[in-house]
Amino acid sequence: xxxxxxxxxxxxxxxxxxxxxxxxxxxxxxxxxxxxxxxxxxxxxxxxxxxxxxxxxxxxxxxxxxxxxxxxxxxxxxxxxxxxxxxxxxxxxxxxxxxxxxxxxxxx
Numbered sequence: 001x002x003x004x005x006x007x008x009x010x011x012x013x014x015x016x017x018x019x020x021x022x023x024x025x026x027x028x029x030x031x032x033x034x035x036x037x038x039x040x041x042x043x044x045x046x047x048x049x050x051x052x053x054x055x056x057x058x059x060x061x062x063x064x065x066x067x068x069x070x071x072x073x074x075x076x077x078x079x080x081x082x083x084x085x086x087x088x089x090x091x092x093x094x095x096x097x098x099x100x101x102x103x104x105x106x107x108x
Contacts, residue, residue: 033079037075057074077104
């Protein structure tokens, strides 16, 4: 009985919290950026010249299917590539998941 209860708890925890970020390089990554990564939604001006590094995407499901969690994953992935901004960000929210995609850049 105890083993069955532990199995259900483990499965419940694993299924509740998921945010997955991934990227495709389009430029050269650098050492991780330690500052705050700016997010610029699609349609807003990028704020000057920039160097493109990657297309980044993040998907959250369950309790992480919300804008803050998904954008946070985009920012973390961009920072790991040495980027200080994610521009042209698009956000899509479904019933069970949310996805954001953008372009990770280094502002000049």
